[in-house]
Amino acid sequence: MKLSALQQSYINRRSYSFRSSGPLDSSSDTAIKSPSAIFWLIFHGLCCLISLLLGYRFSRLVFFFLFSTNFYASPFRPTADLVRTLDVHSVLSNNPVANLHLPLINKTLTNSRVVVGRHGIRIRPWPHPDPVEVMKAHRIIEIVQKEQRSQFGVKDPRTVIVVTPTYVRTFQALHLTGVMHSLMLVPHDLVWIVVEAGGVSNETASVIAKSGLKTIHVGFNQRMPNSWDKRYKLESKMRVRALRIIREKKLDGIVMFADDSNMHSMELFDEIQNVKWFAAVSVGILVNSVNTDQMVDHKAEEENPRMPVQGPACNASNMLAGWHVFNTLPYAGKSAVHIDDRATVLPRKLEWSGFVLNSRMLWKDGGDRPKWIRDIDTLEGDIESPLGLVNDPSMVEPLGSCGRQVLLWWLRVEARVDSKFPPRWVIDPPLEITVPSKRTPWPDAPPELHANEKPEMGIQEPIEKHSTKRTSGSKRRSKRKHGTRTDTQVLTRHSEQN
Amino acid sequence: MEIWRWVFIGFLFLADFIVKIEPFKLGRSQPTERISGSAGDVLEDDPVGRLKVFVYVLPSKYNKKILQKDPRCLNHMFAAEIFMHRFLLSSPVRTLNPEEADWFYTPVYTTCDLTPNGLPLPFKSPRMMRSAIQLISSNWPYWNRTEGADHFFLVPHDFGACFHYQEEKAIERGILPLLQRATLVQTFGQRNHVCLKEGSITIPPYAPPQKMQTHLIPEKTPRSIFVYFRGLFYDVGNDPEGGYYARGARAAVWENFKDNPLFDISTEHPTTYYEDMQRAVFCLCPLGWAPWSPRLVEAVIFGCIPVIIADDIVLPFADAIPWEEIGVFVDEKDVPNLDTILTSIPPEVILRKQRLLANPSMKQAMLFPQPAQSGDAFHQVLNGLARKLPHDRSVYLKPGERVLNWTAGPVGDLKPW
Numbered sequence: 001m002k003l004s005a006l007q008q009s010y011i012n013r014r015s016y017s018f019r020s021s022g023p024l025d026s027s028s029d030t031a032i033k034s035p036s037a038i039f040w041l042i043f044h045g046l047c048c049l050i051s052l053l054l055g056y057r058f059s060r061l062v063f064f065f066l067f068s069t070n071f072y073a074s075p076f077r078p079t080a081d082l083v084r085t086l087d088v089h090s091v092l093s094n095n096p097v098a099n100l101h102l103p104l105i106n107k108t109l110t111n112s113r114v115v116v117g118r119h120g121i122r123i124r125p126w127p128h129p130d131p132v133e134v135m136k137a138h139r140i141i142e143i144v145q146k147e148q149r150s151q152f153g154v155k156d157p158r159t160v161i162v163v164t165p166t167y168v169r170t171f172q173a174l175h176l177t178g179v180m181h182s183l184m185l186v187p188h189d190l191v192w193i194v195v196e197a198g199g200v201s202n203e204t205a206s207v208i209a210k211s212g213l214k215t216i217h218v219g220f221n222q223r224m225p226n227s228w229d230k231r232y233k234l235e236s237k238m239r240v241r242a243l244r245i246i247r248e249k250k251l252d253g254i255v256m257f258a259d260d261s262n263m264h265s266m267e268l269f270d271e272i273q274n275v276k277w278f279a280a281v282s283v284g285i286l287v288n289s290v291n292t293d294q295m296v297d298h299k300a301e302e303e304n305p306r307m308p309v310q311g312p313a314c315n316a317s318n319m320l321a322g323w324h325v326f327n328t329l330p331y332a333g334k335s336a337v338h339i340d341d342r343a344t345v346l347p348r349k350l351e352w353s354g355f356v357l358n359s360r361m362l363w364k365d366g367g368d369r370p371k372w373i374r375d376i377d378t379l380e381g382d383i384e385s386p387l388g389l390v391n392d393p394s395m396v397e398p399l400g401s402c403g404r405q406v407l408l409w410w411l412r413v414e415a416r417v418d419s420k421f422p423p424r425w426v427i428d429p430p431l432e433i434t435v436p437s438k439r440t441p442w443p444d445a446p447p448e449l450h451a452n453e454k455p456e457m458g459i460q461e462p463i464e465k466h467s468t469k470r471t472s473g474s475k476r477r478s479k480r481k482h483g484t485r486t487d488t489q490v491l492t493r494h495s496e497q498n
Numbered sequence: 499m500e501i502w503r504w505v506f507i508g509f510l511f512l513a514d515f516i517v518k519i520e521p522f523k524l525g526r527s528q529p530t531e532r533i534s535g536s537a538g539d540v541l542e543d544d545p546v547g548r549l550k551v552f553v554y555v556l557p558s559k560y561n562k563k564i565l566q567k568d569p570r571c572l573n574h575m576f577a578a579e580i581f582m583h584r585f586l587l588s589s590p591v592r593t594l595n596p597e598e599a600d601w602f603y604t605p606v607y608t609t610c611d612l613t614p615n616g617l618p619l620p621f622k623s624p625r626m627m628r629s630a631i632q633l634i635s636s637n638w639p640y641w642n643r644t645e646g647a648d649h650f651f652l653v654p655h656d657f658g659a660c661f662h663y664q665e666e667k668a669i670e671r672g673i674l675p676l677l678q679r680a681t682l683v684q685t686f687g688q689r690n691h692v693c694l695k696e697g698s699i700t701i702p703p704y705a706p707p708q709k710m711q712t713h714l715i716p717e718k719t720p721r722s723i724f725v726y727f728r729g730l731f732y733d734v735g736n737d738p739e740g741g742y743y744a745r746g747a748r749a750a751v752w753e754n755f756k757d758n759p760l761f762d763i764s765t766e767h768p769t770t771y772y773e774d775m776q777r778a779v780f781c782l783c784p785l786g787w788a789p790w791s792p793r794l795v796e797a798v799i800f801g802c803i804p805v806i807i808a809d810d811i812v813l814p815f816a817d818a819i820p821w822e823e824i825g826v827f828v829d830e831k832d833v834p835n836l837d838t839i840l841t842s843i844p845p846e847v848i849l850r851k852q853r854l855l856a857n858p859s860m861k862q863a864m865l866f867p868q869p870a871q872s873g874d875a876f877h878q879v880l881n882g883l884a885r886k887l888p889h890d891r892s893v894y895l896k897p898g899e900r901v902l903n904w905t906a907g908p909v910g911d912l913k914p915w
Contacts, residue, residue: 114688116665119746121753124834129758136841139759143845144779144852145720151529152718184899469849 071158134201149187154273156187159253161246161359165238166204166260167197168298170415173207175260190214191251195238197224206424218245221415226417227338232348235259236382239352243376245364255357257386261412262353268407272356277370278390279397282311284349284409285326285353309406310347311354312398320398325349343411348385352406355386356399370395406485441493515713530857531850535818537555541859542873545880546590549887553586554634556672560606560626566611567884573794576609576618576704577693578875579652579683581866583607583875599699600806601681601883602649603639609655623913624907627661631676646680647893647903650883653677654679658684660693663787668693679893681886683879686792687812694812698880701875703812705795707867713772718735722761725840726778726802727751728771729793730786731763744785747807750833751784758837775800778842778847780826784808795864803851805840807833815863815878817885824854 060435073326162183166176183190192215196204199219208215220238239257246255253274258264270282285308315321328335328345336343361373369375372392379388387393400407422428533541538834565571571580583605586592593599601727608623613837635641641649653659659677669692673682677693686693688698692826693701733743740749741804755761763782768774777782781797797804804825806813813821821827828839854860862873870876871908905912 094577114691114745116669118741119748121833122831123750123753127754127834129760130837133837133841134760135702137837139844140723140841140845140848141724141779144848147849147852148720152716328759425676451608 001389016119036304062333064088076182087472088348121356124495125205154188154270159189159191159251160186160269160272161191161193161251161253161255162258163193163195163239163242164233164258164260165195165197165220165242168201168203169224170419170421171413172203172437173421176207178203179258179260180207180213182264182266183213184211188273190270191216191253193218193242195220197222197234197238203424214459216245218242226340228336229344231339233382236352238385240376240379240383243362245362246359247376250363251359253359255359255362257352257355259351259353259410261410261414263409263411264408267405271405271407273358274397274399275358276397277373278386279356279359279399280312280403281354281398281400282324282403282406283351284309284406285407286411287326287331287344287346296358308347310410311400311406312396312403314398314402318398318402320394320396323350324403339414340416345414347410347412350385350387351410352386353410355396357386357389361389402410501704513896518585519604524542529853531574533819533824533854533857533860534818535684537814538641540818540885541825541863541878541882542652543881543884544872545877548599549590549591549880549883550593550598551589551601552584552593552596552605552607552640552881554638556605556630556633560630564607564610566621569612570612570616571607573608573665573706574612574616576619576654576685577704577706578701578866579605579607579609580870582652582683584868584878585588585870589870589876591880596638596640597678598796599640600648600887600889602634604630604634604649604651606651608653608661618655620655620663622915623661624653624671624911625913627659627674628676628911629915633771643895644893645677645678645890645895650681650699651677651685653682653684655684655699656680657693658686658915659696665787671908675903678902685814685815686788686845687809687814688789689810689812691810695885699879700812700814700816702864702880703792704791705792705799707865710796710799710809712861713730715773715776719777720755721779723762723774723778725755725762725776725780725782725786725805725836727761727784728766728768728774730765733787743787745809745830747830747833748784748786750830751807753781753834754834755837760837772796774801776801777861780805782807785811796823798855798864799861801852803855805836814875815882817880818881819860819863824851824860826851873878 019397027303059202064406164176164179190213192208192211192213192216194204194208194215197220199221200217205217208217218241220234220241222234224234241254254275256268256370268281270281285306293358309324310326311324312320313324326349328346330413331344331346334343361369363369364377372395375389376389383389387396390396405450520662521526532539535541550629559704561580564582571577583603586603586605597603597774606626609618609620611622613619613621631641631646646784651659653661656663658667659673659682660671660672662671664667672692673695682695682698683701684698685701685703687698688694729747729748730743732738732740737743740746742747751763755763762774762778775796779795779802781794781800781802781804783791783797783804783806785791789808789811794804794806805828806821806825807828807830813819813825826843827842828836832839859873861880862871863875866875
């Protein structure tokens with residue numbers, strides 16, 4: 001009878017028959033209910049009711065006291081452990097009515113150390129991560145990943161030589177740190193050549209020093225001019241200067257141009273390992289259209305894709321057929337000429353950053369160099385794009401599945417020429433500012449302590465002018481006009497040093 | 499003319515020698531290692547020609563009709579019994595002449611009686627098996643000749659031929675008395691357990707090969723998860739307090755490591771389960787209600803080192819596959835120290851295990867592909883059967899001699915099916 005009940009209640013896979021199977025199965029297959037079975041049934045029901053009231057398994061307690069022989073099973077503890085605690089506990093041993101099953105099980109389980117029944121849940125005294133173990137695990141993961149890279153990644157990776165022209169300005173820290181972090185993630189050997197307009201400065205040096213990469217920091221003695229046109233020309237000159245350095249030092253590897261305002265993907269660094277002599281990748285151009293959106297959209301929607309791409313164009317047989325260049329027509333007359341113009345900044349026809357060279361083509365003894373590449377020393381004047389280095393542009397190798405993958409993005413965002421920023425972005429001595437906010441819900445705090453803010457005037461100025469975000473997390477300030485400066489109440493505030 | 503004969507013979511020797519050289523494995527860039535178990539380098543053995551199997555033709559109520567009633571049987575983890583039947587029907591080891599057969603196969607699908615949830619009910623299985631054996635013993639003389647010693651049966655259920663899902667009940671029942679002399683091919687394996695008899699062949703549970711194939715990700719994706727597990731820790735429906743389910747081992751894993759960032763463990767069912775396994779270094783394979791689980795197969799296919807937490811477990815094809823060198827075995831009592839154990843494995847050992855797992859013959863041996871390919875689990879079963887040949891003289895009984903007790907076992911089993 002019990003068996004059929006089991007079958008019917010099979011919706012739960014192993015029904016709650018553990019407990020009920022105890023005393024009642026002693027007379028397993030017989031349908032006759034012996035008086036002891038009835039007694040156990042009533043007793044068990046009573047214990048269940050008491051358990052409901054008390055909240056734990058009362059029947060276990062009773063059985064434990066009644067049948068307290070030493071079982072072969074896991075060691076048991078006094079009944080206080082029935083209440084769950086978090087230290088190492090072995091819950092009370094298995095169903096004590098297993099007693100009746102003992103002779104049956106013992107004869108079939110010969111010298112097995114695995115026992116059926118209830119076991120304790122082992123918890124160690126401090127079940128939390130151990131930092132030493134965590135570090136060891138991370139080292140193991142690093143080793144596994146290195147092995148994976150050596151098997152499935154690029155075989156025999158060559159050194160990557162990165163050429164970056166830069167100069168000191170407000171947004172330099174932003175851009176340069178971005179490029180620096182990308183370069184720090186590259187798994188191959190790297191040499192970073194930073195050419196700085198206006199000479200070597202501490203600003204740039206301090207940013208670069210944090211990278212831990214091998215860097216060559218060179219100065220260029222002209223200052224950056226203010227018009228975009230002249231800037232591009234100067235940057236080209238700076239890059240050629242870097243190429244000459246590579247030539248002098250006979251650096252071996254792959255040369256790529258990472259402008260500090262660009263964004264690079266990690267696949268780029270794996271893809272450029274495929275270059276033989278001179279290759280091109282596709283660059284996504286993120287043009288910051290200012291006020292020209294409506295005009296551009298109407299006319300040029302069919303011709304231009306949403307985000308234009310500069311790079312090699314291939315025909316059906318994956319051979320280089322031409323170049324995608326940036327269409328400047330929609331922006332004719334509306335593009336920015338000077339740095340401060342609030343107009344769209346346009347890229348050149350073909351950006352330097354979309355080209356990758358093998359450094360050996362720059363070396364003096366051009367024995368290996370193919371005929372279609374010019375020697376740098378034969379360059380008269382400046383070159384506008386690296387295509388000026390080749391005699392035959394059709395020999396350029398397209399990378400990134402023939403230009404279909406966009407592996408880096410061009411974006412030019414710069415602050416005004418006269419925008420100032422704290423040197424090395426360290427505010428020293430600490431600010432003592434005095435600006436009451438105009439539109440906040442907080443009432444103006446009462447004047448607290450002393451008032452001395454004279455020496456900080458020089459640094460205060462540009463911050464108020466540009467309403468750039470302050471680094472100390474505090475109330476938002478609204479834009480300030482010059483007139484209200486006379487109303488400043490004197491408060492002391494300490495802003496944190498960076 | 500004599501000299502030409504000798505030249506010809508010399509040439510034959512040379513050709514024979516060259517042909518024996520291993521074919522160069524093209525297209526496999528990852529270095530792998532050869533797998534040698536205690537039975538030698540046998541994963542690539544070909545059983546064709548080494549044994550002959552005779553397949554009894556039973557009335558369709560034992561196989562086809564059951565499958566028609568519930569086609570879900572083809573997709574669950576016990577589907578090996580059905581696919582083995584199909585494989586043997588069209589395999590070159592099959593013989594239609596029972597006199598020359600070394601092994602006899604009885605196609606009876608005992609694990610195909612499913613609940614609405616998809617779990618197999620074992621209650622009728624003993625009677626079904628018994629009825630099938632009665633049939634073959636009365637229609638063919640081969641059963642009585644050896645009382646089943648040269649017959650093999652597939653019993654992929656939780657506890658094999660004990661035909662119950664609860665371990666206590668299964669132990670109580672023991673292996674079906676009629677199968678005492680037959681060879682059992684089962685997924686359950688635990689040393690010194692009633693339900694694993696001497697000479698059984700352990701097979702992996704069925705895992706759908708096409709489904710796993712479609713979830714492969716590029717091999718250069720870096721493995722960034724340290725330990726991965728998805729599944730239950732507490733079986734709330736049947737054992738809410740814990741302690742019975744998995745002998746408390748899964749609950750211990752949860753309690754000790756639930757806030758450990760290295761252990762990506764939870765009870766969720768993500769759609770990216772297979773992809774995540776390929777991004778993990780270790781995959782936990784703890785016991786559940788029974789010690790075996792399809793996680794082992796999945797871990798091997800996806801190159802994740804299996805961490806086996808099941809005391810005394812016998813893994814599939816244990817004589818052909820050196821599991822000690824491939825997986826990590828952790829005693830249930832050592833589960834609280836799992837993180838220490840795993841981080842103290844030397845990196846060279848870990849890389850070696852990954853190389854062994856990358857061996858394609860290892861992955862192939864865990865699968866039941868349709869149609870069958872060389873080196874897969876079907877062939878490993880046949881290899882295992884072939885290794886047991888030739889049968890000992892003593893299994894052939896003298897006429898009139900009886901060993902099996904046809905009335906042993908619980909009364910309920912004796913009812914006809």
